[in-house]
Amino acid sequence: MLITDTTAIVTGGASGLGAATARALASRGAHVFAVDLPDVVTKAPVVDGVTYAGADVTDADQVQTVVDQAAGAVNPLRIVVNCAGIGPSARVVGRGGPHDFDLFRKVVEVNLIGTFNVLRLAAAAIGRTEPDQHGQRGVVVNTASVAAFEGQIGQAAYAASKGGVASLTLPAARDLASSGIRVMTIAPGIVDTPMLATISEEFRAGLAESVPFPKRLGAPEDYAQLAVDIVEHDYLNGEVIRMDGALRMPPR
Secondary structure: OOOOOOEEEEEOOOOHHHHHHHHHHHHOOOEEEEEEOHHHHOOOOOOOOEEEEEOOOOOHHHHHHHHHHHHOOOOOEEEEEEOOOOOOOEOOEEOOEEOOHHHHHHHHHHHHHHHHHHHHHHHHHHOOOOOOOOOOOEEEEEEOOOHHHHOOOOEHHHHHHHHHHHHHHHHHHHHHHHHOEEEEEEEEOOEOOHHHOOOOHHHHHHHHHOOOOOOOOEOHHHHHHHHHHHHHOOOOOOOEEEEOOOOOOOOO
């Protein structure tokens, strides 16, 4: 699918994976609506071809407003990349007692339910566009994690939420096939995003050393490159692609 002269929605678009993806799509001629929390988008840098939209992905009305804006743009809405997510850690039973129930609910709500909320509303809008010569209308790329398959100690909530995103991929692709919409998921390994900003250089080097090859942390641009490749490769559908340098996470 051609990216030029299309409209795209990228959630978590003001930083990390989302910001890199928004830039990559815009550089290829898409008009990108970068969605993030209102207090985050006000601090985002100006990028040609990117319009920032403040919205909570778990709020149906807020997401619908952004989808309506994107669908009303000059070029057809064809691309959605879901990068919004959170990753707090806590053991099922820790020193302070059982895992905080509201924290577990919040992680699942943002990472899984938020992803599905954007997917369902955007897909409905994409389905109303005119298809290309191959019957294709668009593509949705979601973000899981290697934690979906090898969740570490303290990642019960995160792994459960990302496992849900991974499992959503195939049935969503099957549901949306009749509308000419593909659904794919990227499962990143250790990527150098703002989530890692607080760790020491020594710990960062240890994380890089744990990757079989290449021995470095992933970069947001690596994710963006893969997202663009998925958009442009029409025969990729209903699959989860690991982007991890052959890493398999240990228990801790």
